[in-house]
Amino acid sequence: MSNLTPSIFAGMSPTALQQALSNAQNALIELQTGAKGVTFSYTQGDGTRAVTYQQTDIAALTALIRQLQQELGIVCRARRPIRFVFR
Known part of the structure; x- marks a missing residue:
C-alpha cells in the first residue's frame, strides 16, 4: 500500500529544503550548546526593556x-548488526 498523504x-x-x-541543524546546535539565548534585558533611555524568545523543544x-x-532522501539508517557465527 502506498502512502498517498502529501x-x-x-x-x-530542493534548494529551499x-x-x-x-537552519534547523544550526538552531539545534545553538540550543544544545547554550549559544541561543531565551530572555534578554537591556536598559534604554526611557527604562528597562526585556525580550523573550520562545525556546524550541529539542525533540x-x-x-x-x-x-x-x-x-x-538523505536519511541515515542504522546498519544491521554484524553477527558472528561459530561452527
Missing part, C-alpha cells in the same frame, strides 16, 4: 530535521 514540504524546491535543513527540532532529511 508531505508538508510539498512544493518546496536544504536551506531549511541547514521537536530533531523530528523536523529528520523529516527534512527524509524529504531530501
